[in-house]
Amino acid sequence: GQQLNQSPQSMFIQEGEDVSMNCTSSSIFNTWLWYKQDPGEGPVLLIALYKAGELTSNGRLTAQFGITRKDSFLNISASIPSDVGIYFCAGLVSGSARQLTFGSGTQLTVLP
């Protein structure tokens, strides 16, 4: 089946620093989504990417859909304490299959 490799698994950064995380796959995806999940809650959508090469920003977050359609990255600039959480990438192959394939997550800790 399809698998997403997400890295790093965890990060400890100082408040104000920039963060970068990425996902790679052996399969092609038509859509990449980035979610953030707080403990005990469901994933919250951050950014959606629909075209290869697309670069999209949402406030301090920027994500890109890789040209090969097999990877995506998420950058967070000037991190703040509320950025703490688990970030997941998810890929979707359009067509009859509607299931999202998720990475294993990046646990982000922001130190004051």
Add this chain to the structure above:
Amino acid sequence: DTGVSQDPRHKITKRGQNVTFRCDPISEHNRLYWYRQTLGQGPEFLTYFQNEAQLEKSRLLSDRFSAERPKGSFSTLEIQRTEQGDSAMYLCASSPGQGETQYFGPGTRLLVL
């Protein structure tokens, strides 16, 4: 609040009991999904509805699991004869007819003792 809602948020049950979870999608979203998430992992797809039709089921969905969406609005996920391995967070998501973006509910955390 017009997001996806799930009920209950937490459920503790004894092995062998049946449990049922409910999901109310975002209004007018005709696609509804169920996922399961275990600790330290990303969500894994279980099943998907378009309106009231269940169009896809994962191999993770054993015979003890059944999902319904009788009127194309809310959905229920039932687990019969629960096992300790069923302990997980069960997430529901919905998406509009056009577009692929899935919006998740807060989840139901199940603990089977």
